[in-house]
Ligand SMILES: Nc1ncnc2c1ncn2[C@@H]1O[C@H](COP(=O)(O)OP(=O)(O)OP(=O)(O)O)[C@@H](O)[C@H]1O
């Protein structure tokens with residue numbers, strides 16, 4: 001089942017201005033070509049001695065010379081020598097360093113023509129040697145230059161065409177204003193000061209105030225961080241330089257640093273200006289988190305250059321660096337020190353009020369049926385980001401167009417929302433009849449447990465239409481915006497997660513692979529309850545870090561968990577206890593309401609999708625909208 005109501009899947013909506021990162025295979029291709037070329041250069045001209053060239057030892061050479069068999073000799077400074085014998089055959093040999101002048105005198109006496117000296121070969125061969133030695137460096141340097149040029153031009157949109165002038169960023173003057181950013185009044189107020197500073201930098205320096213240099217916007221994807229940065233530039237009417245952190249991270253050491261330098265140089269020329277760095281964690285992450293391809297050296301150099309640039313520019317120039325990340329925890333602390341990104345603006349997922357406002361912005365250019373209640377749409381989309389809401393408005397319009405209408409109805413929004421939450425449903429059910437029955441039993445189990453467990457989120461839809469990996473789905477939507485989850489809610493959530501499997505066991509007498517995903521989610525939640533939330537009786541109030549990392553564990557050396565092995569055994573036992581308890585609860589509810597379950601299974605098999613309200617009707621309970629919402633008042 002898909003219980004994504006409170007956290008709908010965050011689709012990668014992408015930033016329209018973000019350049020595609022250069023494909024990795026391209027780098028590898030260059031590297032392979034380079035290596036092949038160098039290997040070729042080394043092997044071809046060095047001329048493996050042909051079969052007719054004989055190798056002579058030094059003493060053989062002396063003997064042959066005494067026997068007047070040697071015609072010529074060319075001696076090089078490295079001690080190697082080649083020449084021809086009187087019978088016309090070429091030979092090669094090595095002269096020991098101790099041979100000295102006496103050797104030359106002897107050859108002379110034996111009538112050998114000495115065409116080289118101990119001072120080295122011909123000028124031609126010296127140049128050849130030099131070229132061979134330098135070739136790899138020259139080629140490497142050239143490719144390096146090409147690569148940075150290529151990546152640069154890719155970034156500025158001129159795909160694949162190397163430009164002479166390096167440009168690694170988009171520069172524009174956005175027409176975006178704060179009116180385009182709906183909601184987020186607090187965040188907007190915080191960045192408004194930047195607009196004032198960008199318009200009158202002298203005013204700040206005149207008063208001896210230290211103007212802001214860097215502001216870090218922290219929030220999940222699609223919450224409008226890019227939009228807000230563009231709005232600041234638009235309001236201040238200053239140039240907007242935008243880059244993504246990942247575009248700095250190249251394979252070759254030094255490229256990223258050079259790009260950072262370039263970017264700041266260009267921005268300084270056009271100051272006052274805004275530099276916007278999306279995904280700043282790609283450069284600014286702590287030293288440990290490195291990908292296999294990119295060396296730490298490169299990342300560190302790029303980061304150091306960024307730090308140096310931020311320290312270096314004169315505050316009076318009027319450059320503000322806005323950076324965005326959704327992983328502030330991985331940032332190197334050096335980035336957050338005073339004078340760098342010392343201000344943080346948190347941009348969380350939009351609240352109900354924000355969602356209403358964002359929806360209003362995105363339906364501005366659309367015609368709405370009077371029946372469309374944006375408040376209701378906002379209520380039904382908890383956990384949606386701004387980008388999700390923009391997507392929702394667009395999908396609703398597409399649904400309307402498909403139905404041959406130009407005015408959007410309430411139903412269009414609902415269909416669009418379901419499509420986004422549940423994923424794209426396939427038009428027809430492709431399951432075998434027995435499978436379809438099993439899926440209906442499974443989903444009905446989730447739904448009924450959710451309906452009868454009072455703290456669980458209400459059911460809004462049950463379906464046995466497959467989408468992607470999931471064969472069916474039970475959708476729950478919270479009535480109120482939750483900021484805090486009580487133990488009773490978590491326990492009910494576990495029971496609902498296990499309800500699908502319990503139902504299969506009760507009705508069909510056996511489990512199936514259909515519960516895999518549910519079990520993984522339930523186990524994850526239970527282990528969080530025990531390890532992180534302190535919600536278990538045997539471990540008590542402990543909260544261990546979510547993701548272990550490596551810890552030095554006394555005699556046992558490196559361990560990946562922050563607690564002893566005995567504790568792990570307790571965690572395992574406690575997780576199992578929570579899951580068993582939830583399973584018992586689910587099974588008991590299903591057994592007690594077996595008639596309703598069978599009824600719901602029939603409905604699902606007949607209609608494939610059943611509305612939440614119908615599930616409550618069949619259970620003989622008032623639909624949640626009509627229930628008194630005790631405990632719904634927000635905490636003070
Ligand atoms: N507060 C908002 N008001 C209006 N539209 C919004 C808002 N927040 C997001 N959007 C819509 O979502 C789109 C994506 O937002 P944006 O790219 O700014 O998000 P982001 O936080 O930068 O995401 P990412 O972290 O993925 O880069 C915007 O172009 C806009 O259409």
Ligand SMILES: [Zn+2]
Pocket residue numbers: 001002442446500501514515518
């Ligand atoms: Zn399930």
